[in-house]
Amino acid sequence: MEPKSILLEMRDYIAEMGAETLDWCMQCGLCTNLCPWRLVPGETGDAFNVRLMQRLGQVGIEGFEEERVLFACSTCGTCQHNCPRGVKIIDNVRAMRASIVGGGMPPAGLRPVLGSAHSNGNPWSGPREKRIQWQEGLNIPAFGPDTEYFLFVCCHSCYDPRSMKIARAVAQLLTKGGVSFGVIGAEESCCGESMRKLGDEELFQKLAGANLELFASRGVRRIITTSPHCRWSFMNDYKDLGADWEVFHYTEILSDLVKTGKLSFTAGRDGRKVAFHDPCYLGRHGGIYDAPRELLAVLYGKPPGELSRNREQSVCCAGGGGRIWAEVPTGERFGELRIMDAVATGANVLATSCPYCVNMMTDACNSLEKQDVLEIKELSELLLEGL
Ligand code: SF4
Ligand code: SF4
Secondary structure: OOOOOEOHHHHHHHHHOOOOOHHHOOOOOHHHHHOHHHHOOOHHHHHOOHHHHHHHHHHOEOOOOOHHHHOOOOOOOHHHHHOOOOOOHHHHHHHHHHHHHOOOOOOHHHHHHHHHHHHHOOOOOOOHHHHHHHHOOOOOOEOOOOOOEEEEOOHHHHHOHHHHHHHHHHHHHHHHOOOOEEEOOOOOOOOOHHHHHOOOHHHHHHHHHHHHHHHHHHOOOEEEEOOHHHHHHHHOHHHHOOOOOEEEEHHHHHHHHHHOOOOOOOOOOOOOOEEEOOOOOOOOOOOOOHHHHHHHHHHHOOOOEEOOOOHHHOOOOOOOOOHHHOOOOOOOOHHHHHHHHHHHOOOOEEEEOOHHHHHHHHHHHHHOOOOOOOEEEEHHHHHHHOO
């Protein structure tokens, strides 16, 4: 067995990059045992051990930087939510990634993603001017001095044709509810949440700096996001940079509109059986569990079906932490677990409220050939159909 090198500079570097709680870890192993990688077979699942990664980081021993392991975490938060020592495990993972990405050595598959975010302000290789293509035919208002809310559309829903339906649905629902909202458009940049989780701190600072300057120049005070990832970043990463604003996921706004009678739906209009999947960044990270369920209950006249692992115990779709760009073999995808959970409830529709979840679970549904029995829908799409 080859002796391992001890790199004390590396240990100090990851502490500086945000792994401030690394030394709180007492190596109990609960994080590793709760991780969704324990639920799927395969080489990555066999190799990925977040307790061990943190131990290697604590003592500065090489090994945690192995690409397949270091970039496997989807930042779902299950481990962190349950850690008895309150270790900020995701910050630790992010800091370890920064030691590689910050040195100019991101994994090959991520280089086009990070490069596009640098040059185009979005990770999807789309030109800036096409950021507004989702608005075609909708007459979306521009954000101005008298507008109450700035609607920030996730890059995924600006450039991916499937995901654009989410942006279009949210905007139409807000319009129907009489909300004063507007968009800025092509000048916006990606919120940078995934880039930061991938360890590209310099890129995150560039994107966040551009957005902070732009939003301040337009007088943005209240933001509605289509994605829980953008909401989380604006509420946490950007607050640390001095942002002073209120941030809402669209489900919070729509739920209030329904409660105040400003928005209503045709309840129970079809016989579909709908179950709900809690996105990690809306639920565990964002604390929002009830708003989407309340909306589904109003829409269908009864509460949605529940998956066996729900709310705080929800299993990740695997789209967070930059994993949306990972190539994962069929049989090893977390999303497949959710499809089987949904099929077990007898649901015809699996609803969720995150563009990444829609993407990952649609892929999983297709790879399991369950698309004839289960449809994946974003909540906004169902609500729009129910107007
Ligand atoms: S659960 Fe917390 S204390 Fe236990 S090994 Fe994981 S990080 Fe360390
Ligand atoms: S955040 Fe989720 S994927 Fe990452 S180590 Fe923790 S449990 Fe595993």
